[in-house]
Amino acid sequence: MNLPDPSALAERAxxxxxxxxAEWPTGNLTARTPITGTEIRTLEQHSADDVNGAVAAAHDAFGDWRTVPAPIRGAVVRQLGRLLSEHKTxxxxxxxxxxxxxxxxxLGEVQEMIDICEFAVGLSRQLYGRTxxxxxxxxxxxxxxxxxxxxGVISAFNFPVAxxxxxxAIALVCGDTVVWKPSETTPLTALACHTLLRRALADCDAPRGVHQLVIGGRDVGAALVDNPQVALVSATGSVRMGREVAPRVAARFGRSLLELGGNNGAVVTPSADLDLAVRGIVFSAAGTAGQRCTSLRRLIVHESIADELVARISAAYAQLQVGNPFDDGVLVGPLINDAAFEAMQSALTAAQxxxxxxxxxxxxxxxxxCYVRPALVRMPKQSEIMHTETFAPILYVVTYNEFDDAIALHNAVPQGLSSSIFTLDQREAERFLAADGSDCGIANVNIGTSGAEIGGAFGGEKDTGGGRESGSDAWKxxxxxxxxxxxxxxxLPLAQGVEFG
Structure with missing residues (x-):
């Protein structure tokens, strides 16, 4: 495998x-690249006191920002979208x-940022109430x-900017201010985006304090979660993280918006177009090296077509080029770190x-x-390891006979983010989307589990947290x-016919 020189990667960054x-003082937080596992640069990280100062500044700015007309707030987001387009590469x-x-x-992730800016600009004239x-x-x-x-926005490494x-984008047009704590694994992308947003704010003569960036580990996140001036904590990460965040925010009567584990499943029925299914399955399972919250991890296949489908997926996996993500033709880049590889190996051992x-x-x-070939695992039944999300490219395959059994297998896990069914039978498709079908926040027909568009609300049920972000009416x-x-x-008549006096 041909990997670039680490110093060349640092220079590119x-x-x-x-x-x-973007400018940021050097410090004791090391930004690394998973391409070679080496250091890119060091950055100064914040303390809990710094977080409280950032929240106070955002709270002060909120006093003015909330009175700015929503379409004028939208102009800031429009300018951000322009700058993102200019610096897309x-x-x-x-x-x-x-x-x-x-x-x-x-590039697709950056395009997603541009798209949500366009959506939010339109939304700035549509914050409707009812009469x-x-x-x-x-x-x-x-x-x-x-x-x-x-x-307060706490984001994860796998989608560091989207x-x-x-x-x-939505919070700004709604009149809120933002304090962002990115993953300490991806601080450089955060620094670049923060710089461009500060520039958009300045271009539109908006208060600089509207957006704050805090960089650091769990202590920084905890300070943001516990600060009583943070009205809403939107946190993306593991179920474990969500179980810590939710009660702490609730204890101070704040709001939380949680996007947690996926462990997504797809059902493949006898009528499915297998050529279409294989393409959707392989991208959903192996794309981003299986490190999307919407990655496909469980395949529930009718027993009559299971052998053929497994053979096709195995053949497709053999053609996937694993390597330097900058190289043409490479479809699977590295895992984020060695811990991810070790978790993958533990899961494979448990499956066996x-x-x-x-x-x-x-x-x-x-x-x-930390490069690994995507794994395809045939399981005799849906065992305990399949109820646990492993953030790596493992696709488990189980079979079913009756359609009701397929639905039951699909819904048997604690998570409920994304799901799909491959079928040409309208009754099966409609049943999968019905109240007694998929129990996930996202349910697709004849596409994979990953690749959501910004126009629809994104989020899931059960251990996924119940939050909704992005499109539709997620702005509420x-x-x-x-x-x-x-x-x-x-x-002065009283309601319910009450008479007083």
Whole structure:
């Protein structure tokens, strides 16, 4: 495997940051690249006191920002979108360097930021409330939506910029201010995006304090979660992390928006177009080296087609080129670190202990970085290891006979993010989307589990946390609702016919 010189990667990162105008003091936080497992540069990280200062500054800025008309707030997001487009290549290069995504996926992630900016600009003129009929003559009922305050965003390494943009673009047009804590694994992408947003704010004469960046580990995240001036904590990460965040935010009566584990499944029925299914399955399972929250991890296949489908997937896996994500033709880049590889090996061992057979993959590639071939595992039944999400490219295959059994197998895990079914039978497709079908927040027909568009609300149920980000009416999570009663008569009738006096 041909990997670049580590010093060349460091230089690429420095150049991309410089083109974005980013500057940050050096310190004791080391930014590494999974491409070679080596250091890119060091950065200064924040303390808990720094976090509280950033929240205070954002809270002060909120006092002015909330009174700016929403379409004017949208102009800031429009300018951010322009700057993201201008620096699309630079940002994608940083995503590849820090997260290990192949170039097309990195460019796609930056495009997702541009798309959500366009969505949010339109939303800035559509923060609608309802008008309802009153039971009292001469009265009108209506609802209005107002900014909620400071939004704390905690993002994960696997989508280092897209998830931030989902939250930030929507929060800004809603009139909120933002404090962002990125993964300490991907601080450089965060620094570049923060710099571009600060520039957009300055270009539009908006307060600089509207957006704050805090870099550090769990202590920095804890300070953000516990700060009473943070009205909403939007956190993306593991179920373990969510179980810590949710009660701490609730204890101070704050709001939380959680995007946690996936462990997604797909059902393949006898009527499925297998050519289509194989393409959707392979990208969903092996794309981003299996490190998406929407990655496909469980395949539930009708027993009549299981052997053929497994053979086709195995053949497709054999053609996947694993290596330097900057190289043309490479489809699978590195895992984020050695811990991810060790978790993958532990999961494969557990699967084999439960009677599973590794059809292909699972072995490490090369001795630099953390590259691995996607694994395909045939399981006799859905065992305990399949109920646990492993953030690595493992695809478990189990079979079913009756369609009801397929639904039961699919829904038997604690997580409920994304799901799909491959079928040409309309009844099966509609059943999968019905109330007694998939229990996930995302349910697809004849496409894989990954690759969500920004127009729809993104999020899941059960251990996934229940939050919704991005499109549809997800904006309501970032605002507070007020119900208003207006009496335009000269009488004062009481509701429910109550008489007093």
């Amino acid at each position: 420095h150049s991309a940051l410089a083109r974005c105008g 630079d940002l994608a290069e940083l995503v590849t360097l820090e997260a290990g995504k192949i170039s097309s996926e990195a 309802m009929p009153s039971e009292r003559p001469g009265h009108r009922l209506m609802e209005t939506w107002h900014p909620i305050g400071v939004v 998830v931030w943009s989902w939250n930030t 202990s439960s009677g599973g057979t590794v059809v292909c993959g699972g072995e490490r590639v090369g001795d630099t970085g 999570a970032y605002m507070r609702r007020a119900t208003n009663t207006i009496n335009y008569s000269d009488q």
